[in-house]
Amino acid sequence: xxxxxxxxxxxxxxxxxxxxxxxxxxxxxxxxxxxxxxxxxxxxxxxxxxxxxxxxxxxxxxxxxxxxxxxxxxxxxxxxxxxxxxxxxxxxxxxxxxxxxxxxxxxxxxxxxxxxxxxxxxxxxxxxxxxxxxxxxxxxxxxxxxxxxxxxxxxxxxxxxxxxxxxxxxxxxxxxxxxxxxxxxxxxxxxxxxxxxxxxxxxxxxxxxxxxxxxxxxxxxxxxxxxxxxxxxxxxxxxxxxxxxxxxxxxxxxxxxxxxxxxxxxxxxxxxxx
Amino acid sequence: xxxxxxxxxxxxxxxxxxxxxxxxxxxxxxxxxxxxxxxxxxxxxxxxxxxxxxxxxxxxxxxxxxxxxxxxxxxxxxxxx
Numbered sequence: 001x002x003x004x005x006x007x008x009x010x011x012x013x014x015x016x017x018x019x020x021x022x023x024x025x026x027x028x029x030x031x032x033x034x035x036x037x038x039x040x041x042x043x044x045x046x047x048x049x050x051x052x053x054x055x056x057x058x059x060x061x062x063x064x065x066x067x068x069x070x071x072x073x074x075x076x077x078x079x080x081x082x083x084x085x086x087x088x089x090x091x092x093x094x095x096x097x098x099x100x101x102x103x104x105x106x107x108x109x110x111x112x113x114x115x116x117x118x119x120x121x122x123x124x125x126x127x128x129x130x131x132x133x134x135x136x137x138x139x140x141x142x143x144x145x146x147x148x149x150x151x152x153x154x155x156x157x158x159x160x161x162x163x164x165x166x167x168x169x170x171x172x173x174x175x176x177x178x179x180x181x182x183x184x185x186x187x188x189x190x191x192x193x194x195x196x197x198x199x200x201x202x203x204x205x206x207x208x209x210x211x212x213x214x215x216x217x218x219x220x221x222x223x224x225x226x227x228x229x230x231x232x233x234x235x236x237x238x239x240x241x242x243x244x245x246x247x248x249x250x251x252x253x254x255x256x257x258x259x260x261x262x263x264x265x266x267x268x269x270x271x272x273x274x
Numbered sequence: 275x276x277x278x279x280x281x282x283x284x285x286x287x288x289x290x291x292x293x294x295x296x297x298x299x300x301x302x303x304x305x306x307x308x309x310x311x312x313x314x315x316x317x318x319x320x321x322x323x324x325x326x327x328x329x330x331x332x333x334x335x336x337x338x339x340x341x342x343x344x345x346x347x348x349x350x351x352x353x354x355x
Contacts, residue, residue, distance in 0.1 A: 151308050151315035158339030180316050195319035199335045247332050248322045 015086060015206030019169040022204065026166040033163055040141060041172070045117040047142035052120065053110035055101045064229040065216075067106050073234050077107045077210075080238045081119070086206035087168040088238075090121050091197060091258050093188050093213050093266065094177035095222045100125075102226075103175060103212055106234045121175035122167060124148045124160060150180055161196050168204050176200070178258050186221030188213075188262045198254030201241055209258055211237045213265035235265050275355055280329075280348050287324045288344070291317050303345030311344075325351060 027034050059065045067073065081088065092103060100123045104113070113120045125140065127147035140147055148160045164174045180194040201207050216230035226232060239261050243253040285301055292298055293312035297305065307313050313321065318341075322333050325347065331354040341347050 154339045154342055157315075158336070192316060194316050203335075247326070247334050248319055248338060249326070251335055252319050252323065 018205040019087070022169040023166060026162065026169075030159075030162060030166070033159065034166065037163060037167060040144070041167075043142055044120075044144045048117055048120045048144055049110045049114040051143050052101075052104045052108075052113050055098075056105045056110070059098070059101065059105065063225065065102070065226060066231040067102070068217075068231050068233045070106060070234075073106050073236065074108060074112070076236050080210060080236065083238070084206070084208060085171075086208060087171065087204055088119075088173055088208050088210050089168060089197075089201060090173060090175040090210045090212060091178050091262070092175065092211070093215070093262050094179055094182045095186065095215065095219055096182070096226055097224050098226070099177070099214065100175055102214060102232055102234075106212075106214070106232075118172045120144060121173045122146060122164070123175050124164065126150055126181070157196065161200060165200050165203055168200065168207060174200075178255055178262070182222040184222060186219075188259060188266050190256060190259050190263060193252070193255040193259040195248065195251045195255050197258060198241070198243075198251035198256070201254045201258070202243070202250050207240075209239050209241060209261075211239060211258060211261045211265060213262055213269060215266075215269060233269060235269065237261060237265060275352070277348060277352055280352050280355070281344070283328060284325070284344060284347050284351065287328055288313065288321060291321055301344060303343065303348065305344045306342055307344060307347070308342070329355065331355065 090103065092099060100121070104120060108116070108119070122144045124146050125148070127149050146160055146163055149156060164176070168174055176197050178194055178197040179189055179192040181192075183189055183192070201209060212234065214232055214234045216226035216232045218227045218230045239257070241254040241257040243250045243257075245253050281303070285298070288307065288311065289298065291313045293314070294310070297310050297312070301311070305311060307318070307321075308315055318338065322338055322341075325331070326333055329351050331351065333350070333354070337350055341350060
């Protein structure tokens with residue numbers, strides 16, 4: 001089920017040890033960030049399954065959403081997980097504000113997340129959209145969110161990327177939208193590929209990417225929420241992006257491979273609808 | 275290479291990505307690439323790759339975190355020439 005995109009992998013001699021070294025290095029260079037992460041993780045281990053449960057109840061009863069064949073999707077997800085104990089970065093297309101909730105619902109039940117708390121993905125929402133009030137910031141804290149200001153100071157963005165690399169290397173899971181924001185065209189856009197995603201994947205030996213394509217059957221384009229009563233189709237594919245390039249070019253190459261995979265999944269979605 | 279020459283080439287490379295063309299007229303070392311010139315942050319990587327190609331240098335991911343202003347870019351590039 002995992003597809004290898006190319007053959008080269010310079011960092012794959014001993015991925016487990018390399019990741020342990022990365023964790024150790026980050027603990028030395030960013031001790032405050034590591035402590036803050038440990039605090040938030042401890043809270044979210046308990047709160048995470050609760051917010052998933054509550055959000056699923058709201059989505060099912062108030063918005064009347066359904067996920068098509070959710071049991072099959074969860075089986076597929078567990079098969080992908082079983083293939084490797086290495087890090088898994090979830091990368092999805094992005095059309096609505098509730099995409100991360102839908103992904104958490106699609107991949108596991110509340111009980112599953114309670115048993116596997118480190119598999120429940122961390123999110124990086126745009127801080128200007130979600131972090132406006134103390135209450136909102138509290139919600140972000142317990143919902144495994146690391147707010148980011150897109151287009152903000154490069155060092156701040158770099159700090160968030162460092163934290164995501166750190167948590168992935170530790171064996172936790174993160175969800176990123178490689179287009180950086182909701183797709184204004186309603187389709188996955190290769191040009192919008194955010195190189196930060198490639199930078200993360202390229203720096204963690206053995207990191208796989210779980211590409212998630214999701215779309216409500218009535219979702220014509222981007223918006224805040226799927227239409228009430230909509231059924232969301234979800235497809236999963238795991239890949240291991242690889243690149244011979246170096247530096248920034250390598251990161252862009254890796255990010256583009258992920259976005260191209262999402263484009264292929266989108267084509268499959270629309271082909272199946274015809 | 276003189277810093278002024280690096281600066282000139284950096285501005286030339288940035289130009290196609292600049293959304294606020296009026297800001298180009300008063301560009302200086304302190305000009306913020308994203309905030310003042312309104313370069314799309316997702317496209318910053320393309321700008322950096324254009325720097326690599328034009329100056330025949332290699333820029334690491336982490337180096338990009340240090341680039342906020344035109345002057346940051348000029349200093350980064352000058353340090354690699």
